[in-house]
Amino acid sequence: MRRLFLGLFVLLLAALALWAYPLLGPVVRQGALPSREGLRAPLTLLVYGSSPEYAGYHKRAPERFRGLADTILLVRLDPGANRVVVLSVPRDVWVSLPGYGWHKVNAASPLGGPELMEEAVAQVTGVRPDRYLVVSTEALRRGVDALGGVRVCVEKPMRYRDTAAGLSIDLEPGCRVLSGEETEGYLRFRKDALGDIGRVQRQQAFFHALKDQLLSPAGLLRLPRAVAAVEPYVRSDLTREERGAILGFALKRPELVSLLLPGRFGGGGWEVDQEAWRALREVYFGGGASREADLKGRLVALVYGPGQEALLERARERLRALGLRTLPHPVDLPPSRTEVLENGPGDLARALGEALGVPHRVSGEAVLGADLTLRLGGDFPL
Known part of the structure; x- marks a missing residue:
């Protein structure tokens, strides 16, 4: 009987080692393991996707993480509320960039890299990020495939082809598991009446679907493989201690809140509704409390x-x-x-x-x- 238990114990250790093995490379390179304490204070991250750059027609240039910002997120990690707030900043918001004049906010990436992106988003939102994290489109494809896909409900037909960018989108309405390539099409599609805002809304739906997938038994089983697949396609100025604290915070399963920077179409882009944004910023980025609700006439x-x-x-x-x-x-x-x-x-x-x-x-x-x-x-x- 003792030999049986010993054999089962050794088998369990072997299975655990095989599960964690894909994390070995990222842990060595990043030097971070989950911190037991997690985050001690709120941390605000600028997270954005870098579009591919091209050296010629149909030929992608080596990744420099300096393409146009395809997705722009201001992420507030709040350990006190055990909450993650993800604010989507539309790429078509106009902003005055120091030394460059007026541009849409997504142009700050190729003009000045992460530092100028941080300045641009701070001007738009009034919130200055503490750190940045830049992700290439390749990370999305590889990460989703490593997770075995993500289940998403496609609400309308999506068809678009860009041969120069190597992007082909052909999705029918329905709920199903999307591959990495299909997910990229779902998240980048903007050829409808809402344009970039419709794309932002689909991205927010994807955040919630991804959270459900990651916390599922299958997702947890495949998580080390997904981390290893994504890690080479990410750049950040997070310190080793901050990475460990974020991992520890994530293990506490915080609530996810996703927001669209409130505004309206106008002026050749997205005009921010400053009054509505101040109310949101007070609650989710300033520690304010929610108020009593009056539904009448809404x-x-x-x-x-x-x-x-x-x-x-x-x-x-x-x-x-x-x-x-x-x-x-x-x-x-x-x-x-x-x-x-x-x-x-x-x-x-x-x-x-x-x-x-x-x-x-x-x-x-x-x-x-x-x-x-x-x-x-x-x-x-x-």
């Missing part, structure tokens, strides 16, 4: 799909009884579940979610122009 966008017209009418009746106005918002794919979304402090979403008995969350996926968004899934309470 506008709610009702997201529904084909065949859900009767469900739409029942939802409108319930919302009108609560003193709310409604705006039908049809989509090609019926929502997979019922939920309330708010790109705001979250007090309104919480109040409506509790009134209806449905889940709620803060996300920039909310429909533009409405105070709240209610997605009507088949589980909507009658």
